[in-house]
Amino acid sequence: MVVEKPSTETVYDWLRAVPDPEIPVLSLVDLGVIRDVVWQGETLEIIVTPTYSGCPATRIINLDIETALRDQGIEKLHLKTQLSPAWTTAWITEYGRRQLEDYGIAPPQPAGGPARCPQCHSENLERISQFGSTPCKAQWRCRACLEPFDYFKCI
Amino acid sequence: MGDNTLVLGHRVSEWCGVAPVLEEDIALANTALDLIGQTTLWLNLAGEVEGAGRDADALAFRRDVKDFRNLLLVEQPNGDFGRTIMRQFLFDAWHQACLSALCESEHEGIAAIAEKSLKEVTYHLERASDTVIGLGDGSDESHARMQAALDRLWPYTGEMFTSDDVDQAMASAGIAPDPASLRPVFDERVTAVMTRATLTLPESDFAHKGGKTGKRHSEHLGHLLTQMQWLQRAYPDATW
Numbered sequence: 001m002v003v004e005k006p007s008t009e010t011v012y013d014w015l016r017a018v019p020d021p022e023i024p025v026l027s028l029v030d031l032g033v034i035r036d037v038v039w040q041g042e043t044l045e046i047i048v049t050p051t052y053s054g055c056p057a058t059r060i061i062n063l064d065i066e067t068a069l070r071d072q073g074i075e076k077l078h079l080k081t082q083l084s085p086a087w088t089t090a091w092i093t094e095y096g097r098r099q100l101e102d103y104g105i106a107p108p109q110p111a112g113g114p115a116r117c118p119q120c121h122s123e124n125l126e127r128i129s130q131f132g133s134t135p136c137k138a139q140w141r142c143r144a145c146l147e148p149f150d151y152f153k154c155i
Numbered sequence: 156m157g158d159n160t161l162v163l164g165h166r167v168s169e170w171c172g173v174a175p176v177l178e179e180d181i182a183l184a185n186t187a188l189d190l191i192g193q194t195t196l197w198l199n200l201a202g203e204v205e206g207a208g209r210d211a212d213a214l215a216f217r218r219d220v221k222d223f224r225n226l227l228l229v230e231q232p233n234g235d236f237g238r239t240i241m242r243q244f245l246f247d248a249w250h251q252a253c254l255s256a257l258c259e260s261e262h263e264g265i266a267a268i269a270e271k272s273l274k275e276v277t278y279h280l281e282r283a284s285d286t287v288i289g290l291g292d293g294s295d296e297s298h299a300r301m302q303a304a305l306d307r308l309w310p311y312t313g314e315m316f317t318s319d320d321v322d323q324a325m326a327s328a329g330i331a332p333d334p335a336s337l338r339p340v341f342d343e344r345v346t347a348v349m350t351r352a353t354l355t356l357p358e359s360d361f362a363h364k365g366g367k368t369g370k371r372h373s374e375h376l377g378h379l380l381t382q383m384q385w386l387q388r389a390y391p392d393a394t395w
Contacts, residue, residue, distance in 0.1 A: 053271055054192025083196070084267035086274055129178035130282045131185040135275075139178065155274045 008037040011044065011069070018068045021060040022134050025103040028061060032091025035082055043076040044069065049087045052135040089154050100152060106140065108154035117142035118149050156253075156268075157197030158225035161215055162376070163246060164190030165383050166233060175236050182282065186243070189275040196268045203264075216387035220377050227366035228311035230376040234304065237290055237297065241304035244283035244348065249315045251280045252340040256332035265330065284348045291352025302354050313362020315341070 015034055020026045028034055036047040046065055050058045062079050069077055089108035092100075097107040106114030116123050122144030129139040137150045168187035174180035198211035209217075228246060233239045254276055257269035290297040318326075318334045325331040349356055365371030386393060 050271075052189060052192060052275060053196055054188035054190070056188075083271045084263075086267075086271045088274075129182055130278070130285075131178070131182040133181070135185050135188055139181075153278070155278070 005039060005042075005044075006072070006074075008039070011037045011046075014068055014072050015046075015065065018064050021057045021064065023100070023103070023105065025099045026092075026096050028065065030093045030096030030099065032089075032093065032096075033061065033087060034065075040078070043078050044074050045078045045080055047080050047082050049082050049085075051087050055135050057134070087155075089152065092152075104149055105137070106149060106151040108152045110154060112154060114140055114149075114151040117145060117147065119147050120145040156257075157194050157201055157211075157214070158223050159229050159246070159250075160190040160197065161194040162223070162225045162379065163229035163243075164188075164194060165379060166229065166231075167239070167243070169233055170239065179236070183239075186279055186282075189272075189279070193268070193272045193275070196271070200264050200268065212387070216384045217391075220372050220380060221369055223366075223372065223376060223380075224369050225366055225376075226311070226314055227363050227373055228308065228314070230366065230373055230379060231308065231311065232375055234307075235300060237300040238304040238307065240283060240286045240290065241301060241308055243279070244287045245308055245312055245345070247276060247280035247283045248341050248344045248348075249312070249337065250276050252337040252344075253332070255340075256337065260331060261329035280344075284344075287348055287354075288352045291349070291354045298353065301352065305349070305354055306357055309357045310359070310361050310363050312341075313360060314364050314367055317362070317364060317367065319368060 012029060012034070015037075016027045016029045018028045020028060020031050023031075031051070033049055033051060034046065035049050036045075038045050038047075046069075048062065048065070050061075052058075065079060066077060092108065100107045101118045104118050106116070106118050109115050113127065114125060117125060120142060122142050124143040125140055126143055127138065127140050128148060131137075132139045132150050136153055136155075138153050139148060140151045141148045164187045167183050167190065170180065170183040171187070172180065174183050194215065195211045198214040202209040202211065202214055226246075228242060231242060233242075251273065254269045254273040258266055258273060260266040260269065287301065291301040292298070293301075316334045316338045322331070322334055326333040346356070363373075366373070366376075
């Protein structure tokens with residue numbers, strides 16, 4: 001039971017500990033899907049913008065947010081889906097981008113392709129397929145180390 | 156919009172596990188997933204507007220052929236890989252033009268779904284264009300198959316630009332574009348891609364109609380729905 005309402009900063013800190021279900025090195029905050037945290041009277045409202053409309057992780061993300069906040073003692077909780085403005089990879093934080101690369105996923109680039117191989121950092125790359133293991137990724141290969149890797153598509 | 160994405164999404168998903176190569180299998184499955192996701196948004200909105208308590212699942216699984224308002228193009232069988240890609244390209248070229256216009260809709264909910272979908276569909280169109288060009292301007296075999304696909308599917312494109320009283324009312328209210336106004340953008344894209352693909356557009360402008368109005372679907376839609384809806388029909392409200 002929470003005696004007083006936690007600040008929205010505290011709620012953000014809690015959400016920073018909730019990983020994306022598909023890419024666990026990325027928190028939901030770093031993924032940029034948490035658009036706002038507001039108290040509406042006694043109810044905590046979380047505004048969530050889904051990444052891809054068909055992404056199966058969306059439902060799990062909502063469930064994980066709810067579980068994490070309930071565990072912190074939040075009882076009155078409302079998750080609101082907001083479609084517009086549409087989610088963009090520009091909302092992935094700098095920290096999130098570094099985490100992605102360390103994990104072996106090339107972060108999104110405005111130029112439309114990966115900047116370098118996440119393994120050996122070579123810039124000699126080729127695209128294998130416009131789609132990958134999840135809706136948000138494409139498959140690329142490094143011509144230097146010959147390793148295939150995932151690229152987080154820029155949208 | 157929701158019936159188009161639902162029927163095409165189901166059709167494309169039929170390739171899951173049987174596409175020519177793994178990368179194409181994944182690409183087709185991801186495309187289908189985007190379309191089904193968009194379907195959920197459109198049909199939930201349609202249910203809300205209708206106000207009869209039907210959600211996306213009820214609209215997808217408990218309507219029969221005559222209630223569907225999709226283009227005849229999207230219910231056409233997959234055929235070979237070339238025909239699937241050609242169908243995708245023709246649909247994507249129209250879909251992108253339509254969503255771009257819907258982003259300006261006076262209806263907030265429609266504009267938001269269009270804005271979200273447009274990002275995904277722009278990517279679909281890019282991929283479909285590249286693949287049509289690669290196969291059209293490819294081997295003799297792939298060229299012949301793509302030309303055959305274009306000849307077969309072209310008569311299903313005219314329906315995209317026809318309108319009825321509902322379309323006209325929506326255009327007047329600023330909710331949706333006049334379908335005919337999308338033709339120049341569509342034609343420009345199609346002509347550019349077909350030129351690079353060394354494919355020839357059919358000269359006849361004969362158009363099959365009846366899907367969008369629900370008056371006369373092709374026989375293929377019933378078979379598709381049979382497969383898609385059997386579980387909800389046999390076990391209504393089943394959950395797992």
